[in-house]
Amino acid sequence: MSFLTLTHLEKTFGQNRVVKDFSLDIDRGEFISLLGPSGCGKTTVLRMIAGFEQPTAGGITIDGKDVTALAANSRNIGMMFQAYALFPNMTVADNVAFGLKVKGAPKAEREARVAEMLALIGLADLGGRYPFQLSGGQQQRVALARALAPRPSVLLLDEPLSALDAKVRVSLRNQIRQIQQDLGITTIFVTHDQEEAMSISDRIVVMNGGVADQVGAPFEIYNRPTTKFVANFVGTLNTFEVEVADAASGRVMLAGQGLTLPNAPLAARTGEKLSVALRPEALRLGRLPDAEALLTAQVTDVHFMGSVIRVKADLAGAAVSLDTFNRPDTPPPVVGSAVEVSLSGRDFILLQA
Amino acid sequence: MAKPVILSQHLPLRWLGVLPFFAFAFLFLILPTLYIVIGAFRTPQGGFTFDNIIGLNTPTILNAYWLSIKISFWSALLGCVIGFAMAAAITVGNTAKGLRNPLMTFSGVASNFAGVPLAFAFIATVGPAGIITLYLRTEFGINLRAYGWNLLSAWGLIVTYLFFQIPLMILIITPALDGLKREWREAAAILGATGPQYWRMIGFPILLPSILGTMALLFANAFGAVATAIALTGPQLNIAPILLFSQIRGDVLGNPNLGYALAFGMIVITGLANAVYIWLRARSERWLK
Amino acid sequence: MSRIFAWGALLTGITFFLLPLYGMTDFSLRMRRGVYSLDAYRAVLADPQFQATFGYSVIMALFTIAFGILLVVPTAYWVRLKMPELRPVVEFITLLPLVIPAIVIVFGYIRLYNTSSWLPLTGSAMGTNILLMFGYATLALPYMYRAVDTGLRTIDVGTLTEAAQSLGAGWGTILSRIILPNVLGAVLSGAFLTFAIVIGEFTMAALLNRPAFGPYMQILGANRAYEPSALAVIAFAITWACMGLIQLVTRFSKHERAKA
Ligand SMILES: Nc1ncnc2c1ncn2[C@@H]1O[C@H](COP(=O)(O)OP(=O)(O)OP(=O)(O)O)[C@@H](O)[C@H]1O
Ligand SMILES: [Mg+2]
Numbered sequence: 001m002s003f004l005t006l007t008h009l010e011k012t013f014g015q016n017r018v019v020k021d022f023s024l025d026i027d028r029g030e031f032i033s034l035l036g037p038s039g040c041g042k043t044t045v046l047r048m049i050a051g052f053e054q055p056t057a058g059g060i061t062i063d064g065k066d067v068t069a070l071a072a073n074s075r076n077i078g079m080m081f082q083a084y085a086l087f088p089n090m091t092v093a094d095n096v097a098f099g100l101k102v103k104g105a106p107k108a109e110r111e112a113r114v115a116e117m118l119a120l121i122g123l124a125d126l127g128g129r130y131p132f133q134l135s136g137g138q139q140q141r142v143a144l145a146r147a148l149a150p151r152p153s154v155l156l157l158d159e160p161l162s163a164l165d166a167k168v169r170v171s172l173r174n175q176i177r178q179i180q181q182d183l184g185i186t187t188i189f190v191t192h193d194q195e196e197a198m199s200i201s202d203r204i205v206v207m208n209g210g211v212a213d214q215v216g217a218p219f220e221i222y223n224r225p226t227t228k229f230v231a232n233f234v235g236t237l238n239t240f241e242v243e244v245a246d247a248a249s250g251r252v253m254l255a256g257q258g259l260t261l262p263n264a265p266l267a268a269r270t271g272e273k274l275s276v277a278l279r280p281e282a283l284r285l286g287r288l289p290d291a292e293a294l295l296t297a298q299v300t301d302v303h304f305m306g307s308v309i310r311v312k313a314d315l316a317g318a319a320v321s322l323d324t325f326n327r328p329d330t331p332p333p334v335v336g337s338a339v340e341v342s343l344s345g346r347d348f349i350l351l352q353a
Numbered sequence: 354m355a356k357p358v359i360l361s362q363h364l365p366l367r368w369l370g371v372l373p374f375f376a377f378a379f380l381f382l383i384l385p386t387l388y389i390v391i392g393a394f395r396t397p398q399g400g401f402t403f404d405n406i407i408g409l410n411t412p413t414i415l416n417a418y419w420l421s422i423k424i425s426f427w428s429a430l431l432g433c434v435i436g437f438a439m440a441a442a443i444t445v446g447n448t449a450k451g452l453r454n455p456l457m458t459f460s461g462v463a464s465n466f467a468g469v470p471l472a473f474a475f476i477a478t479v480g481p482a483g484i485i486t487l488y489l490r491t492e493f494g495i496n497l498r499a500y501g502w503n504l505l506s507a508w509g510l511i512v513t514y515l516f517f518q519i520p521l522m523i524l525i526i527t528p529a530l531d532g533l534k535r536e537w538r539e540a541a542a543i544l545g546a547t548g549p550q551y552w553r554m555i556g557f558p559i560l561l562p563s564i565l566g567t568m569a570l571l572f573a574n575a576f577g578a579v580a581t582a583i584a585l586t587g588p589q590l591n592i593a594p595i596l597l598f599s600q601i602r603g604d605v606l607g608n609p610n611l612g613y614a615l616a617f618g619m620i621v622i623t624g625l626a627n628a629v630y631i632w633l634r635a636r637s638e639r640w641l642k
Numbered sequence: 643m644s645r646i647f648a649w650g651a652l653l654t655g656i657t658f659f660l661l662p663l664y665g666m667t668d669f670s671l672r673m674r675r676g677v678y679s680l681d682a683y684r685a686v687l688a689d690p691q692f693q694a695t696f697g698y699s700v701i702m703a704l705f706t707i708a709f710g711i712l713l714v715v716p717t718a719y720w721v722r723l724k725m726p727e728l729r730p731v732v733e734f735i736t737l738l739p740l741v742i743p744a745i746v747i748v749f750g751y752i753r754l755y756n757t758s759s760w761l762p763l764t765g766s767a768m769g770t771n772i773l774l775m776f777g778y779a780t781l782a783l784p785y786m787y788r789a790v791d792t793g794l795r796t797i798d799v800g801t802l803t804e805a806a807q808s809l810g811a812g813w814g815t816i817l818s819r820i821i822l823p824n825v826l827g828a829v830l831s832g833a834f835l836t837f838a839i840v841i842g843e844f845t846m847a848a849l850l851n852r853p854a855f856g857p858y859m860q861i862l863g864a865n866r867a868y869e870p871s872a873l874a875v876i877a878f879a880i881t882w883a884c885m886g887l888i889q890l891v892t893r894f895s896k897h898e899r900a901k902a
Contacts, residue, residue, distance in 0.1 A: 370717075477669035
């Protein structure tokens with residue numbers, strides 16, 4: 001029995017259907033990310049859960065209780081906003097204590113909880129400061145403490161990291177994940193940054209045009225995208241046209257080489273063309289013993305990115321990207337040279353339209 | 354082409370561009386004010402003295418200041434409260450958004466409709482022979498006068514001043530109300546706060562410096578107003594600007610230097626009110642930067 | 643609950659604003675017993691004193707506007723372009739007329755520029771007119787400066803100036819042909835506000851003994867019954883027209899900028 005359930009949520013603004021038939025079951029303590037391009041309705045879903053927007057249709061239950069018609073201030077949810085939204089007239093401690101104060105908790109309890117929360121986010125000394133005296137990262141951590149202080153049953157985060165610079169973003173997201181796991185709090189995290197979603201989520205919901213395209217663990221979403229949109233939106237993709245040699249066994253031909261696709265039998269008929277894709281890391285430089293096929297590619301560009309080297313090349317008439325690990329004893333390929341590339345049919349992703 | 358660049362590196366020529374402004378401001382703003390301030394501390398023979406300031410300590414002058422302060426304070430306070438309520442009604446919530454533009458435009462007009470014609474409008478309406486006064490008397494037998502209403506009095510002046518004080522408040526506080534972020538309200542709600550709790554603990558405290566600052570501005574605005582008071586009550590009402598007006602015209606105090614002191618006192622009071630305004634404003638901007 | 647409160651506040655406020663406007667209009671139409679008539683307006687407009695003082699104030703307003711533009715536009719431009727470090731000082735000075743009551747300023751004028759002083763402006767009618775015009779320019783300074791400075795903020799003063807200089811333009815040309823047209827909307831806003839302030843101004847004109855519209859209205863108010871209301875309606879109409887024109891030019895110059 002799941003903890004937070006969204007059933008057939010719909011939201012229309014005027015003529016504009018922003019969220020369409022959105023259903024999702026979330027387990028207790030799970031960390032879910034809503035991932036998708038700008039304007040796909042992520043915030044709207046979150047705001048319906050929070051109670052800021054009333055769904056046009058559908059229902060929301062939390063811990064078995066239907067909250068669809070409940071006002072935001074009686075849902076016991078914690079939320080972090082993109083723009084921090086700390087109360088500027090209150091100190092950090094007063095901000096964190098706010099939720100307990102409006103619930104009428106006694107002073108001693110509030111103070112203890114504030115101390116505990118500030119210690120949790122590592123800002124124990126800053127309780128007396130005002131928000132304008134803090135950096136963006138500090139403000140957002142205070143916002144996290146404020147959201148968690150009243151022990152909410154669900155934590156909602158709407159792109160809480162997008163206003164921060166890159167370094168702070170990574171460290172804070174790890175901190176959020178750590179705290180979330182320690183407290184075991186059910187969390188929904190909205191982002192349009194796929195790397196962010198991959199690195200901290202138990203499951204990811206990829207949204208497109210108000211619809212949940214695919215729901216799954218990061219590994220699954222990345223390696224087994226079910227729609228073209230998901231495959232393209234998550235990670236880099238190399239696409240090829242292949243010719244079906246034997247639909248029943250999944251055998252196809254690419255540049256004269258035979259490959260066996262994993263999803264046999266294929267829906268396409270023998271002799272037809274098929275669109276397939278490969279992740280950059282599935283194309284491997286050099287001659288590898290376990291590879292199904294070996295092709296030659298012309299190197300057009302080399303990006304040294306540290307531990308990874310991204311090589312752009314022409315392969316079987318397609319421009320591809322391939323990733324290889326840096327090794328101190330092997331110099332990277334030279335632009336203009338020909339390299340051997342190993343690949344296997346089992347790594348191919350079959351794209352539905 | 355290079356000429357202006359070379360020219361501009363010469364300090365004196367660079368200053369030439371602002372010279373007319375500073376000359377004007379010095380001659381027609383700062384020097385006259387200084388003259389009054391210095392005059393307040395001088396004997397008729399030109400020596401330094403505190404006698405003029407001490408000389409303000411007469412019942413007439415003290416009463417004039419006191420009545421001025423009372424009138425300015427009440428018109429500022431009421432202007433703030435009513436103006437705030439109206440501004441809140443057209444900004445926060447979904448009550449009367451459609452009235453926003455007409456009301457803002459009207460406020461621009463009304464806040465500049467002061468002085469003599471404003472007094473006329475009130476005399477025609479609630480003066481001794483005003484439309485409303487007569488209407489209430491003939492139709493309902495209500496004699497406003499018997500209820501203590503007299504337009505040609507301190508309270509009459511306060512009510513009249515409200516006609517420009519309320520619009521001024523609306524013009525200044527509406528942007529501050531717009532500055533209340535939706536997220537604050539939502540963050541408060543999701544943390545369990547009710548609407549009144551949000552206003553008491555967040556919305557109102559955030560606006561308070563702006564409100565008090567604007568009140569100081571309204572106070573100074575009413576304190577220096579001469580025309581409306583004179584047109585309404587003639588020279589009878591004993592308030593500081595009217596007393597000064599009579600003093601300039603005919604030395605009613607019988608001592609020119611006492612006139613300087615009277616004017617100096619007015620500068621001090623409006624100056625203080627404005628200092629409060631600037632200080633509170635800086636404070637609220639610091640929070641909201 | 644809060645809705646009722648909001649509507650209550652609005653209705654109370656609007657009633658308070660409309661009553662005097664209704665009162666003065668109604669009163670101004672009652673000069674003839676028993677019927678509404680425009681007699682009060684006729685009497686006012688036919689009064690030679692009205693024509694003289696109104697004309698005087700209009701002319702004073704126009705001179706004040708011209709002087710204000712000549713004083714404020716080059717200053718604001720120069721401060722933005724060459725002397726940004728002076729901005730706080732200039733801004734502070736332009737706000738002083740809001741702090742120092744007009745009656746105090748004119749008191750200073752009377753003592754400082756009297757017949758026995760080094761600059762005896764009050765010695766002649768023309769001198770006093772000029773002094774009054776300076777006084778009006780002082781009163782209008784906060785509004786004029788703010789309007790022009792806001793206008794200058796929306797254009798790139800530095801680039802425009804360099805472009806004009808590279809084409810060989812001198813300062814006069816730059817100011818009149820480049821800067822002024824670009825801040826025309828702002829300048830006009832300041833001008834209309836100045837007009838609204840000057841046309842009914844009472845204190846300075848009365849104490850300097852000039853035959854302006856404000857003192858005329860006050861004297862008329864002390865001696866007549868219906869004409870003052872007609873004057874109030876006229877004055878309100880003028881204020882409204884000035885504010886309307888400001889809105890119009892603001893909207894128009896925004897529109898122009900959007901097109902550019
Ligand atoms: N209150 C509203 N009224 C009308 N349309 C709205 C409203 N809120 C959102 N929308 C529209 O709904 C769509 C989805 O908005 P939403 O904010 O949920 O997108 P998002 O996925 O969060 O995008 P982003 O990544 O840019 O934050 C957008 O097209 C937006 O314009
Ligand atoms: Mg969003």
